[in-house]
Amino acid sequence: MTTLYHNPRCSKSREALHLLEEEGETIEIVRYLENPPTHQELRQVIELLGIKPIELVRTQEIEWKKNYKDKKLTDEEIIDAMVENPKLIERPIAIKGTHAVVGRPPEKVLDIL
Template sequence: MIQIYHNNRCTKSRQAFQELENSGKPFEVIYYLETHPNKAQLEELLAKLNIKPFDLIRKGERVYLENYKGKSLTDSEWIDVMVENPILIERPIVVSGNKAVIARPTERIKEILF
């Protein structure tokens, strides 16, 4: 089952959602700002993305700029930061099986669909 970690307020996330709808393939929408991922879920997602926790952080968000910019945290600490502040999780993320991509640009979804 394909999943999208979605924020409807985000233009890129809405574009990715539309791309998935246009594919005709079934998918599940995870509204991660409403149902926050826990530490284990984020660790699994990071493994599928094959990136470090810091690479999943939205560095333009006010929360990051005011509280975390310039700080040197461990991977585990960055995951804790995302658990506490899910707005910092980069979006949209599309998952299929053991693979995931940050769908920026939207065309990256094709890596999951095909």
């Protein structure tokens, strides 16, 4: 089973979902804008991705530019910002077992199969 952090309004996220479906993958869809991850859940996703929290932030979002861009934030504060404002989380994120990828481009989600 693959877990997909998904935003149905995002074309890249929809494309990633379609690719996984074409592969016959069983998918658990997490609509993270409606049900934001907790701090600990997001921390675990970041660890699976093997990245720093800032690498998961959509830094071009107005919310980021307005409230966080010029601040010196710790990793924990960056995670808190994404939990409080889930639209700051890069998408889509696919997780299978102990492997995770950000689907940019969407074909990257196939790397975990």
